[in-house]
Amino acid sequence: MPIVAEYLRHWKLIIGAGFFSLVVAILYLAIYPVTYETMARVEIQENNDLMSTGSIGLGEAAGVMKSFGLGSLASGAGISIEDEVLTFQSSSLMSEVVSQLGLYVEYTKPYNFWYKMYGEEPVRVTCDPYLLTNLHESIKFKITVTGNGKIRIKSKTKKETHQFQFDSFPAVIEVKQGRFVFTRNPASSESSFKINVEVFPPSWVAETLAKEMNIEDYSKSSNMIEFTYQDHQIQRAKDLINTLIAYYNIDAYSYKKRTGDASLLFLEGRIASVMSDLSDVEQKIESYKLANKLTDVQFDIQYYAEYMKELKIKIIEIETQTKLLELMDDFVKDPANRFKQIPSLYTTNSEMESSPISLYNVTLMQRESALKTASEDNPSVINLTMQIDMLRESVFQMIEKAHQSMVLARKNLDDNEKQLLRKMDAVPEQERIYVDYKRQQEIYQGVYLILLQKQEEIALSIGHEIDKAKVVDAAFIKKKPVQPRKLYAAIGLILLTFIISVSWIFLKETYVLLKEELKRTA
Numbered sequence: 001m002p003i004v005a006e007y008l009r010h011w012k013l014i015i016g017a018g019f020f021s022l023v024v025a026i027l028y029l030a031i032y033p034v035t036y037e038t039m040a041r042v043e044i045q046e047n048n049d050l051m052s053t054g055s056i057g058l059g060e061a062a063g064v065m066k067s068f069g070l071g072s073l074a075s076g077a078g079i080s081i082e083d084e085v086l087t088f089q090s091s092s093l094m095s096e097v098v099s100q101l102g103l104y105v106e107y108t109k110p111y112n113f114w115y116k117m118y119g120e121e122p123v124r125v126t127c128d129p130y131l132l133t134n135l136h137e138s139i140k141f142k143i144t145v146t147g148n149g150k151i152r153i154k155s156k157t158k159k160e161t162h163q164f165q166f167d168s169f170p171a172v173i174e175v176k177q178g179r180f181v182f183t184r185n186p187a188s189s190e191s192s193f194k195i196n197v198e199v200f201p202p203s204w205v206a207e208t209l210a211k212e213m214n215i216e217d218y219s220k221s222s223n224m225i226e227f228t229y230q231d232h233q234i235q236r237a238k239d240l241i242n243t244l245i246a247y248y249n250i251d252a253y254s255y256k257k258r259t260g261d262a263s264l265l266f267l268e269g270r271i272a273s274v275m276s277d278l279s280d281v282e283q284k285i286e287s288y289k290l291a292n293k294l295t296d297v298q299f300d301i302q303y304y305a306e307y308m309k310e311l312k313i314k315i316i317e318i319e320t321q322t323k324l325l326e327l328m329d330d331f332v333k334d335p336a337n338r339f340k341q342i343p344s345l346y347t348t349n350s351e352m353e354s355s356p357i358s359l360y361n362v363t364l365m366q367r368e369s370a371l372k373t374a375s376e377d378n379p380s381v382i383n384l385t386m387q388i389d390m391l392r393e394s395v396f397q398m399i400e401k402a403h404q405s406m407v408l409a410r411k412n413l414d415d416n417e418k419q420l421l422r423k424m425d426a427v428p429e430q431e432r433i434y435v436d437y438k439r440q441q442e443i444y445q446g447v448y449l450i451l452l453q454k455q456e457e458i459a460l461s462i463g464h465e466i467d468k469a470k471v472v473d474a475a476f477i478k479k480k481p482v483q484p485r486k487l488y489a490a491i492g493l494i495l496l497t498f499i500i501s502v503s504w505i506f507l508k509e510t511y512v513l514l515k516e517e518l519k520r521t522a
Contacts (some may be wrong), residue, residue: 017500024496025489033115033232035483039476040241042469044223046079081217083369084469085225088215088248090373094206097243099132103209103236104202110194117195118236122188123169125197131178132202139177141197145190153182209240224472234477241475252468255368260462262340267455270327274451278444285437308417312439315413319443322406324450329399332392339364339388342395343454356394363387 087093098104107121123143142154151166155175164173171182180199218224227244231237331337341361367384374381 013504014497014501017504018493018497020500021493021496025493028484028489028492031114032484034481035230035232036234036237037478037482038227038229038231038234038237038241039473039478040227040245040471041218041473042225042227042245043472044079044081044084044225045466045468045470046223079223080369081223081225083366085215085217086373087369088225088227088244089210089213091203091206091210092372093244093247093251094210095202096247097240098202098205098209099129100243100247101236101239102126103240104132104200104205106198106200108196108198110196115232118233120185120188121195122185122190122193123195123197124183124185125199126181126183127178127199135177135199135201137177138201138204139175139180139199141180141199142194143182143197144194145192147192149191151182213240213244225469227475230482232483238475238477245469245471248469249467253465257462259341260458263343263458264455266331266343267451267458271448271451271455274444274448278441278448281437281440281444285434285441288434288437308435311413311417315410315417316439316442316446318406318410318413319439320446320450322403322410323443323447325399325403325406329403332395332399338392339367341365356391356398360388360391360395363391 102124105125107117107123108115109117123145125141137157140156142156144152146152149168151169151171153164153166153171153173155162155164155173157177160176162173162175164171169182169184173180173182212229214226214228216226218226227241229237229241231240328342332342341364342357363384367381367388370378370381370384376382376385
């Protein structure tokens, strides 16, 4: 209490400090630009794997695919909201938004560093994309336009300064960093003005925006992402969030289309190969029928077909799956396809989601997503690459085991067929040969229909551009401003008054004590 009473003796000083603090608080409330919070929400849509889309019922192909376990295979990858948030915050995506909106240029009026202009600036600065890509330092410009239309521009970097004069806009200047074009903003009517302009590398601005913008999942049980950003320029905040979402959707569709185009290219080559084989078999059937003068073979071998129907269906299934395995084996062993998704043309019914092929494709998608925010030298990317190589060996082994299983199953079916044929020695040899040809024809037809259906599904999928980030709430402004805050001004007023008063009294008393001590020692 004595200490408090001692300080209260200096009530005039406290009132003076309070008055000074009040002036500072009023200046803060008056000068600091009114800042609002902008918010938006999106829902991330789950995209199925293009190479394992569901059946659309193309006649016989749907039935064949169902019997082979190829009917409705989902990607099994799901959505990682954390990965999507990192993609929104990635430097590449943010830099695209910064370049699109011109946020790499900062316009401020002299002695007003808090307020950054957007849309109402009297002059605009543009530069070519190559300059922005190779810009590694900021460049400041001081622009003065007099009433008679004369233009003075002063450029400044850490190492050099240049001055330019022009009679009218547009003004083009060439400096070491590149070429800059200054034009009048049609929306501004100012005839004479001074303005400070600073051009930054877009990646710098993108880094700052990624820190200032809050992007997080709305809840752990949903696919919703929420964006919040504070800015005194309402339109700039709305444009920033809306453009970020738009560019995210563009990049997502571009990736989906690239994947789809690669899948279509793979299928087109296989379809052409199967069509060639099918054409050869049909020509052999036609030549064989002409050479042996066969007319109504189906009627002649009707009794054979009845007994062999079930066996024939199994042989066709085995042959078709063997052919599909061969197609997949050729695709997987090609070094050029190391980081391409393996088409799910063969899948067992019990291992749709846990098969090596499914795990391999999921790991490829994770690596592709990681490369959006990191380089190939990143430890996480290297780890994913090692996983892919290990899974690729598992795929080799799975295909080899499946092929051996098909060979064994085919051998058993052939043995059963030979036993039946020995009991049916009345069947002419030419009819047996004809049956073999027809069986080959049906095998190629089944493979062709499967590949054709896959091609149609992928074409339909990439033909419909659906936003991956569905906008639930477009960018909107909250009602109450977040800056300047009266509470902050009041707290600052009290703290500043206390600090000034205590500091002054403490320094004064310390000075008096030192003075007395000097007198005693003297």
